[in-house]
Amino acid sequence: MTFKLKNTIMSVSGHGNAHKISQNGLVVFIMPEKNRITIYDVAKKAGVSRQTVSRVLNNRQDVSEDTRKRIQDIIEELNYHPNAIAQSLSRQKSCLFGVVTAGLKYIGPSRTLSGITSKAEELGYGLLLKELAQFSSNDVQSLLHWFQSHQVEGIIWAIPEVCDNHNWLDSLLPGLDTPILFLSISQRDKVQIVSVDNYQGARAATQLLIDQGKKHIAHIAGPGEWWEAQQRRAGWSDALSEEGFSVEVEMCVEGNWSSRSGKAAYTDLSEQYSQMDAVFVANDQMALGVLQSTAEQGLRIPDDLMVIGFDGIPESEFFSPSLTTVYQDQNMLGSIAVEELAKMVENDQSKEGNEPPTHIILQPELILRQSTGEYPGRI
Amino acid sequence: MTFKLKNTIMSVSGHGNAHKISQNGLVVFIMPEKNRITIYDVAKKAGVSRQTVSRVLNNRQDVSEDTRKRIQDIIEELNYHPNAIAQSLSRQKSCLFGVVTAGLKYIGPSRTLSGITSKAEELGYGLLLKELAQFSSNDVQSLLHWFQSHQVEGIIWAIPEVCDNHNWLDSLLPGLDTPILFLSISQRDKVQIVSVDNYQGARAATQLLIDQGKKHIAHIAGPGEWWEAQQRRAGWSDALSEEGFSVEVEMCVEGNWSSRSGKAAYTDLSEQYSQMDAVFVANDQMALGVLQSTAEQGLRIPDDLMVIGFDGIPESEFFSPSLTTVYQDQNMLGSIAVEELAKMVENDQSKEGNEPPTHIILQPELILRQSTGEYPGRI
DNA sequence: TTGAAAGCGCTAACAA
DNA sequence: TTGTTAGCGCTTTCAA
Numbered sequence: 001m002t003f004k005l006k007n008t009i010m011s012v013s014g015h016g017n018a019h020k021i022s023q024n025g026l027v028v029f030i031m032p033e034k035n036r037i038t039i040y041d042v043a044k045k046a047g048v049s050r051q052t053v054s055r056v057l058n059n060r061q062d063v064s065e066d067t068r069k070r071i072q073d074i075i076e077e078l079n080y081h082p083n084a085i086a087q088s089l090s091r092q093k094s095c096l097f098g099v100v101t102a103g104l105k106y107i108g109p110s111r112t113l114s115g116i117t118s119k120a121e122e123l124g125y126g127l128l129l130k131e132l133a134q135f136s137s138n139d140v141q142s143l144l145h146w147f148q149s150h151q152v153e154g155i156i157w158a159i160p161e162v163c164d165n166h167n168w169l170d171s172l173l174p175g176l177d178t179p180i181l182f183l184s185i186s187q188r189d190k191v192q193i194v195s196v197d198n199y200q201g202a203r204a205a206t207q208l209l210i211d212q213g214k215k216h217i218a219h220i221a222g223p224g225e226w227w228e229a230q231q232r233r234a235g236w237s238d239a240l241s242e243e244g245f246s247v248e249v250e251m252c253v254e255g256n257w258s259s260r261s262g263k264a265a266y267t268d269l270s271e272q273y274s275q276m277d278a279v280f281v282a283n284d285q286m287a288l289g290v291l292q293s294t295a296e297q298g299l300r301i302p303d304d305l306m307v308i309g310f311d312g313i314p315e316s317e318f319f320s321p322s323l324t325t326v327y328q329d330q331n332m333l334g335s336i337a338v339e340e341l342a343k344m345v346e347n348d349q350s351k352e353g354n355e356p357p358t359h360i361i362l363q364p365e366l367i368l369r370q371s372t373g374e375y376p377g378r379i
Numbered sequence: 380m381t382f383k384l385k386n387t388i389m390s391v392s393g394h395g396n397a398h399k400i401s402q403n404g405l406v407v408f409i410m411p412e413k414n415r416i417t418i419y420d421v422a423k424k425a426g427v428s429r430q431t432v433s434r435v436l437n438n439r440q441d442v443s444e445d446t447r448k449r450i451q452d453i454i455e456e457l458n459y460h461p462n463a464i465a466q467s468l469s470r471q472k473s474c475l476f477g478v479v480t481a482g483l484k485y486i487g488p489s490r491t492l493s494g495i496t497s498k499a500e501e502l503g504y505g506l507l508l509k510e511l512a513q514f515s516s517n518d519v520q521s522l523l524h525w526f527q528s529h530q531v532e533g534i535i536w537a538i539p540e541v542c543d544n545h546n547w548l549d550s551l552l553p554g555l556d557t558p559i560l561f562l563s564i565s566q567r568d569k570v571q572i573v574s575v576d577n578y579q580g581a582r583a584a585t586q587l588l589i590d591q592g593k594k595h596i597a598h599i600a601g602p603g604e605w606w607e608a609q610q611r612r613a614g615w616s617d618a619l620s621e622e623g624f625s626v627e628v629e630m631c632v633e634g635n636w637s638s639r640s641g642k643a644a645y646t647d648l649s650e651q652y653s654q655m656d657a658v659f660v661a662n663d664q665m666a667l668g669v670l671q672s673t674a675e676q677g678l679r680i681p682d683d684l685m686v687i688g689f690d691g692i693p694e695s696e697f698f699s700p701s702l703t704t705v706y707q708d709q710n711m712l713g714s715i716a717v718e719e720l721a722k723m724v725e726n727d728q729s730k731e732g733n734e735p736p737t738h739i740i741l742q743p744e745l746i747l748r749q750s751t752g753e754y755p756g757r758i
Numbered sequence: 759t760t761g762a763a764a765g766c767g768c769t770a771a772c773a774a
Numbered sequence: 775t776t777g778t779t780a781g782c783g784c785t786t787t788c789a790a
Contacts, residue, residue: 038766089784
């Protein structure tokens with residue numbers, strides 16, 4: 001039962017989305033495009049004003065129990081659900097966070113995202129997600145504008161620091177009135193950061209190899225442009241130096257985080273640093289490449305070579321041999337990020353004495369397995 | 380320079396968010412909470428009406444070049460960006476898709492999500508993301524309502540079919556007026572689905588083992604409640620039967636997708652099915668567990684035991700030995716899902732002869748590596 | 759080519 | 775306790 005009169009339909013009532021009247025006075029009923037019930041429909045059916053319905057929706061106390069009950073029943077009956085878009089516009093508040101990530105196909109970023117989603121759910125925030133195709137975006141500005149135009153209450157920038165891909169911070173941040181929090185980037189003033197202590201993790205790993213009596217400890221690093229890779233390399237280097245070992249260029253080769261690059265890096269190392277008796281690898285995937293290579297050569301691990309990875313992916317326990325690694329809780333990273341951002345939002349609203357930004361640094365944990373000896377466990 | 384007069388502030392102009400006047404006539408300036416520029420500010424500054432600005436924003440042709448240029452300059456100057464929330468409300472169109480996922484900490488779901496984000500970006504859709512804590516939600520209804528209230532134009536339900544966690548489809552789908560598309564679930568009427576051919580993938584893997592001359596081909600299955608696990612198991616079972624092998628219960632053990640469970644399953648198998656000379660494992664992680672176990676036992680692969688995995692995670696190439704596996708392109712899965720959903724949305728708007736739902740099935744690809752012999756490559 | 763008026767669905771402020 | 779009015783920031787008629 002749908003009528004259509006070309007160009008002669010005129011709205012007669014601002015609401016009640018099923019009634020229309022044609023210009024010549026003929027009343028026509030048009031079925032609503034989408035039968036979305038509005039607050040007006042509820043009000044009409046209950047014989048009250050939209051305000052009263054709104055009060056019920058928002059659990060206000062200034063509604064008589066009778067009315068409340070009646071309206072609630074009608075809401076139920078009509079299966080009415082308030083339009084969140086309209087609420088956002090009216091309340092000037094969206095209950096949405098924006099999240100920028102990259103490299104979701106890798107295990108790290110997706111674990112972090114998982115921590116973000118669960119904590120956001122817990123705190124009642126929805127999530128608007130953007131994934132960058134590369135780690136550095138050529139158009140940060142329009143991304144920020146997109147989030148702002150969608151009225152997000154806060155932004156989590158979950159992009160690792162690579163080269164100068166965070167340099168926009170200096171120019172763009174001052175003009176940004178939306179709270180924003182960064183993951184896994186280097187210390188900066190006036191910026192809220194949550195990160196993992198890559199440096200200490202790397203130091204602990206290297207120290208373990210030293211303590212195990214190894215004298216020629218190599219490093220397979222992540223890409224030199226990555227801040228996290230730099231930190232891990234520095235941890236390795238400093239631990240060696242402080243124990244009186246000299247650190248030479250041939251003791252370190254860079255990979256690109258992939259197993260293939262790890263394998264290639266190991267091949268290079270075994271040529272250029274043949275005394276090597278241990279290697280600290282900047283992530284577990286690359287360490288897997290090392291293990292494949294040593295298996296092919298028939299090297300015994302840990303006797304001929306000790307290996308330590310970084311990240312603590314679940315699979316590392318089932319490598320052959322099982323891999324000692326520096327575990328970082330990336331899920332927790334995301335979870336804490338949301339908590340902190342929520343605090344920032346609240347602080348921002350009660351405009352008094354804005355708390356200074358903090359830098360939260362999570363400590364990773366060394367997991368001992370076969371690739372460094374016979375004493376599995378955690379330090 | 381912020382003044383506050385308790386309860387005496389009254390708005391005098393509907394817009395221009397910095398000017399207010401107190402009831403006693405005293406003019407007071409209040410700094411805007413957030414200095415969001417509105418279309419009104421642009422219009423005022425340009426000396427035109429808001430509509431004209433709106434026309435420029437929407438690239439309408441009925442604006443004189445002069446006016447357009449002037450307004451564009453002012454937009455630039457004021458750094459104005461339209462409020463997407465207000466646009467959504469007014470246009471009754473959000474350009475947003477809702478995505479439901481689960482198990483983001485696993486590599487599969489996050490690869491799919493990555494495919495979704497990139498295609499959505501390409502097609503101009505934003506993404507509202509929800510991750511379920513478990514694979515079956517106790518409250519699908521309110522999740523759908525949440526998406527609807529946020530006016531998403533379509534929904535991607537990227538949750539694997541486990542037990543009867545999609546049974547709500549029958550009761551809830553008829554009342555849902557938002558296009559929705561499902562990933563990786565079994566064939567159903569009136570439902571748009573994109574999935575991978577797990578059955579054929581498993582058949583191909585099993586057939587390869589048969590072709591290699593293996594006579595005792597076991598299976599480590601995924602959890603029996605998972606549809607995908609059932610399909611892979613059926614493919615294994617059917618391939619064997621059709622080649623004249625009998626399929627006995629002791630030839631198959633279930634795991635829970637984790638490496639640990641894979642290792643345990645392999646232990647069980649080697650006890651209860653000692654003739655076993657090959658095993659098809661339902662995912663690569665579990666296969667990794669098998670490889671660790673065989674390494675510990677000193678079994679030679681592929682001579683003593685051939686192993687095939689499923690998924691084709693990047694690491695599988697660097698297992699020891701490298702793992703033959705059934706590769707499924709989960710990124711593509713997500714990407715196609717978005718494409719299809721976008722089509723559904725367009726079809727839905729031009730309300731004529733709604734296309735019937737289709738079921739798109741992607742074919743996986745067998746990748747040959749050391750764990751099944753000496754001939755690496757792809758089939 | 760432009761502007762006025764009404765409306766998207768809701769809430770806040772006020773009056774009754 | 776309830777209703778009225780005016781907004782949130784934008785778009786869509788329609789009239790000028």
